[in-house]
Amino acid sequence: MATVPHFQEELDHLKARLLEMGGLAEDRVRSAIRALVDRDLSLVEQVLGGDTPINQLHIEIDSRCVKLLALHQPMAVDLRSILSAVKINTDLERVGDLAINIAEAALRYLGHAPVKELIDIPRMADIAHGMLRDALDAFVKRDVALAQEVLDADDALDALKTQVFRELLTYMLQDPHTIEPSLDLILVSRHLERIGDHATNIAEDVIFMVSARDVRHHAH
């Protein structure tokens, strides 16, 4: 007889599926940004056409959560884990959607001459990507300190977004032909900033899951 009750197995399975979803979302963001930076049209199309697995996982994970809640009436940390999984699932699905939005902006941007060399956007992508990875690591390891680092990293991402806005504004003022592609770059930076917000949400959920503290909206 297994020593682990099968409820625990189901919880572990849920966690594994959520991580798989996280991995997919991360990959898609990375690909969308690389497609933009490398001006790689085929990669753009790959991102645009590839969100079926993530959508299927989105549905599967939610239905696992509903089933676990309905059939096992989990309590305390188990209850918080499943509630967090539902919310993290939504955040990851949104990250997947934002990867699509970035790819759409990239598709339009590639129809124009480059406005400038892209420096801050890849930097933003690195930060957003790192936040997402750390948030998921914190989820796996139940690591509140790492989750807190994710929350702290969000300010840097917001500052970079403001900087991108400001810089692109100067290009647009100089030459109206750059307005359209600049707007797409601004959108990309906005999408990356939103990805950071989703990573922040995940980190907040991890803190709630582990320590039952609600740190959202600075409620300590």
Add this chain to the structure above:
Amino acid sequence: MSTLATALQARPEPPAVAEAGRPCKIAVRDLHFHYGPKRALENISLDIPANLVTAFIGPSGCGKSTFLRTLNRMNDIIAGTRVEGSVKIDGQDIYGGGLDVVALRRRVGMVFQKSNPFPKSIFENVAYGVRLNGLAKGRSELQGRVEESLRQAAIWDEVKDRLHESALALSGGQQQRLCIARALAVKPDVLLMDEPASALDPIATQRIEELIYQLKSTYTIVIVTHNMQQAARVSDRTAFFWLGRLVEVGPTDRIFTNPSEKLTEDYVTGRFG
């Protein structure tokens, strides 16, 4: 028309195969059951698939235990009872003529609410049915069968060093697992469990529930429970009984998240019962 009448009218005929890919182990058709003049079960048709756990739920007096006992003719021992309809196990009607009821009860084992070990040693409790049915040749085969059964019932490690002590010295949870070992020792196909954990504390209950989960790969298990959460946790399929009728049966996750019948929903959400 009452809600129940509507529900019953809307209820489709059970499919020939109860669960996709699972053969039907027990097929019940048009079953009526009477205790003297009182009708306890009315027109039950239900398929129980092999190697799954099927739970019967419903308020007290709804007929779920009575129905469970019709599956190995345990009601026969109550005077004045009457059965109509058919219960086929592997295609054979157990209420047809010429059936050996003792052999039936060996194939369809039963575990009761209150553990009822014989006032004998742990070993003898398990060996008894094996000997009685002549299922082991010689001492070593008997010992092997006893050990195998105790292992299957997840109690071997706790009793292996005191097999010849009285079974009555065991805790309630251990006694119940011993009774499960005793039922398994005669190699049944089907295990009927009537509130097997209702007299146990939460830890012992969890062990029984895990045991049920482990056993279903080998046995077809039918469990009656008044504890809805237990039905949700351990079963693959759930049947809801009300006033002697089968209101709804389906996959457990559907019954507890999206039942088809208003009555079932009212019961699982605690609005009555």
